[in-house]
Amino acid sequence: MASPVPDTAAPAAPVAPVASVAPVDERLPLPRLAPLAFQHLLAGIAAPVSSVILIGTTLSLSASQTASLLSATLVLCGVGALLQSLGIRPLRIGARLPFLMLPGGAAVAIFLQVAKEHGPATASGSVLIAAVFLILVLPLYGRLVRFFPPLVMGTTVVLIGINMIKITAPMIASGPGLGFATLGITALFFLVMRGVWRQMSVLFGLVGGTLVAAVGGTAFHLAHGSTFALPDPFPYGTPHFDLLAAVPLLVFALASLAEATGQTVLNSEAVGRTPDAARDVPRISRADAVTSLGAGVFGTSLMVTSAENIGIVQLTRVRSRFVTAGAGVLLIVCGLITPLTRLLAAIPEPVVGAAGLIIYAVIATMGFGMLSRENLSHGTNGIVVALALCVGLLPVFAPEMYAGLPVWARTIFGSGVAAGALAAVVLAAVFGRLGPKEEEQQPREEPTAKAGAKTGAKTGAETGAEPEAKTWAGSAP
Numbered sequence: 001m002a003s004p005v006p007d008t009a010a011p012a013a014p015v016a017p018v019a020s021v022a023p024v025d026e027r028l029p030l031p032r033l034a035p036l037a038f039q040h041l042l043a044g045i046a047a048p049v050s051s052v053i054l055i056g057t058t059l060s061l062s063a064s065q066t067a068s069l070l071s072a073t074l075v076l077c078g079v080g081a082l083l084q085s086l087g088i089r090p091l092r093i094g095a096r097l098p099f100l101m102l103p104g105g106a107a108v109a110i111f112l113q114v115a116k117e118h119g120p121a122t123a124s125g126s127v128l129i130a131a132v133f134l135i136l137v138l139p140l141y142g143r144l145v146r147f148f149p150p151l152v153m154g155t156t157v158v159l160i161g162i163n164m165i166k167i168t169a170p171m172i173a174s175g176p177g178l179g180f181a182t183l184g185i186t187a188l189f190f191l192v193m194r195g196v197w198r199q200m201s202v203l204f205g206l207v208g209g210t211l212v213a214a215v216g217g218t219a220f221h222l223a224h225g226s227t228f229a230l231p232d233p234f235p236y237g238t239p240h241f242d243l244l245a246a247v248p249l250l251v252f253a254l255a256s257l258a259e260a261t262g263q264t265v266l267n268s269e270a271v272g273r274t275p276d277a278a279r280d281v282p283r284i285s286r287a288d289a290v291t292s293l294g295a296g297v298f299g300t301s302l303m304v305t306s307a308e309n310i311g312i313v314q315l316t317r318v319r320s321r322f323v324t325a326g327a328g329v330l331l332i333v334c335g336l337i338t339p340l341t342r343l344l345a346a347i348p349e350p351v352v353g354a355a356g357l358i359i360y361a362v363i364a365t366m367g368f369g370m371l372s373r374e375n376l377s378h379g380t381n382g383i384v385v386a387l388a389l390c391v392g393l394l395p396v397f398a399p400e401m402y403a404g405l406p407v408w409a410r411t412i413f414g415s416g417v418a419a420g421a422l423a424a425v426v427l428a429a430v431f432g433r434l435g436p437k438e439e440e441q442q443p444r445e446e447p448t449a450k451a452g453a454k455t456g457a458k459t460g461a462e463t464g465a466e467p468e469a470k471t472w473a474g475s476a477p
Contacts, residue, residue, distance in 0.1 A: 023319035024271040037326030046203035047102040048073045054356040057349050058112050066345035070233030071296035074335030080291040081328030085321040094287045095280040097267045098324040104304040105363050110130040110248045111301035118245045125239035126246035128296035134253040134289040138282045148258040152424040154370030154387050159420040160365025171353025182209030182354035199292040202355050209351035220346045229338045233297040248418035260284045270310050271319035380431040392420020
């Protein structure tokens, strides 16, 4: 009987494990990436278009100047999206998350307020000062962010909205019929649209209002020029640097650190990355500051990272940061196609005023929403908000009351946003430290009630209640 032949085959070589790629770092093929990038473009383009047209109309810029400003803003939005999405690791710029960068509504409001009070050259200088200031204070991020809790941010956002409503309302008064038609068209689009299209309701309102103006025989002033052109630097002349005039933007720059904290948590969780605010917030804000330096050069407002497109990430389930990088490229291309920017810059003033009125009324509403999450019926929160609103609204309703003060004091107290924001910061800090504690102000409860409250709090945590940091997201101050 033959003996069995021993198995002399060599053992199989171990298979090397395939490295998994995080969803946020996934590289998509171009045919799939392009339409997704276009979706993000649609989500973000309304903000720069409406903001720049509002700046051009408020500052009485010519059609060619407004077109150049819009071109610069779109290019800067694209550059900012590339910085945030791809990042520059050696310089710790950009969070490498699917962010867009836009001219925030609150930043535009403050820019216009400074420009109206001190001139556009001073407003551009203030943007440059605020951008440099933001870079310098980033090492102190952890210590500064605590001075801007939701109570302070909500009060500031309310004041920004109300101050800007005062500026945009006269623009509608120049053509009330056209302005109200634009308001109605915008409301209609918001009512019937869904998803990313609803986010473009203001842009559709601008288009609809412009069509109504054309049918009604309104004269349009179109600038002339080549098909492709680079935007003009320093459109208002050499920037003028006035530290006191820049105070509102400095306050906004500090407050943007608190906003970026919420944006980081929201975006990180949306793409499946563990949130790390200590690492990512300085990188996000550093990209904001670098892009804002360009904004100061080209005559527009501070640029801020936005989470407006996070809804698209959640809707499509595509978490790749290369999609928003593609949207950044599309924004740059749109900015360099000058016939498009010249056409948008010719929108009539009442139409622009109606769009601006909606934007700033929404900002004020967001502020009230932030305040509604605070306990204003007991303790010191209510008096902090009341006093800060008094300080911030006095320049709106009685601007002449500070006429006798020195220039430096008139600059600070005569600006409703700056005065109210500073008052909110100081009052919140003082009352928080010296005022009665919340438990001292609440009526005594029975032990059973306390136990029930504790149980309810625990249940909220167990059911996956959103973390407090999320309340910052989407406030867009």
